[in-house]
Amino acid sequence: GNSVTQMEGPVTLSEEAFLTINCTYTATGYPSLFWYVQYPGEGLQLLLKATKADDKGSNKGFEATYRKETTSFHLEKGSVQVSDSAVYFCALSNNQGGKLIFGQGTELSVKP
Amino acid sequence: GAGVSQTPSNKVTEKGKYVELRCDPISGHTALYWYRQSLGQGPEFLIYFQGTGAADDSGLPNDRFFAVRPEGSVSTLKIQRTERGDSAVYLCASSPQDTTSTDTQYFGPGTRLTVL
Numbered sequence: 001g002n003s004v005t006q007m008e009g010p011v012t013l014s015e016e017a018f019l020t021i022n023c024t025y026t027a028t029g030y031p032s033l034f035w036y037v038q039y040p041g042e043g044l045q046l047l048l049k050a051t052k053a054d055d056k057g058s059n060k061g062f063e064a065t066y067r068k069e070t071t072s073f074h075l076e077k078g079s080v081q082v083s084d085s086a087v088y089f090c091a092l093s094n095n096q097g098g099k100l101i102f103g104q105g106t107e108l109s110v111k112p
Numbered sequence: 113g114a115g116v117s118q119t120p121s122n123k124v125t126e127k128g129k130y131v132e133l134r135c136d137p138i139s140g141h142t143a144l145y146w147y148r149q150s151l152g153q154g155p156e157f158l159i160y161f162q163g164t165g166a167a168d169d170s171g172l173p174n175d176r177f178f179a180v181r182p183e184g185s186v187s188t189l190k191i192q193r194t195e196r197g198d199s200a201v202y203l204c205a206s207s208p209q210d211t212t213s214t215d216t217q218y219f220g221p222g223t224r225l226t227v228l
Contacts, residue, residue: 032214044203099171
């Protein structure tokens with residue numbers, strides 16, 4: 001079946017540190033991959049996505065590359081800010097009406 | 113424009129009671145999804161509508177859960193004989209179309225259900 005595994009949190013970083021949140025997936029076929037973010041007190045919102053192998057999604061300084069050979073979609077940012085503190089969810093959609101399958105989420109806390 | 117809205121934002125009920133949770137999608141979005149998020153977990157898919165019909169209800173945990181979307185816009189998730197294990201945040205999302213798995217889903221703020 002389809003599944004997503006993320007690194008466990010919480011992840012605590014100092015401002016301007018480099019961020020990596022690991023995400024691997026299991027799926028049949030060629031899924032689309034997403035990162036959603038949930039800021040404190042807000043709803044889930046799309047951060048970035050990639051729809052085919054070797055695509056790179058990017059937004060707000062965050063990047064993730066769709067690696068089919070390693071079934072991964074790791075999220076990276078070169079210099080985090082306090083405002084990036086949130087819970088990050090990796091997800092896939094596998095041509096089943098667009099339903100999303102989420103990982104368990106990784107909480108990021110950035111300290112000034 | 114207006115995003116996805118959900119009402120109520122919080123619902124506390126007693127075990128065995130019936131509850132209804134409402135979702136107003138973004139105007140014009142034909143696809144609507146319900147997810148359930150337990151504490152510390154990612155959202156889990158419940159049901160998906162394309163227009164008025166439930167295209168995929170494979171995520172509904174049992175027959176106590178039911179959802180409708182009679183006019184292809186507003187949707188109601190209905191839970192009968194609630195149990196303490198039903199306590200979670202229920203999320204609704206909509207997207208412009210369902211013909212591709214690449215569409216962005218826009219999420220509402222959720223309804224936090226607590227069953228005492």
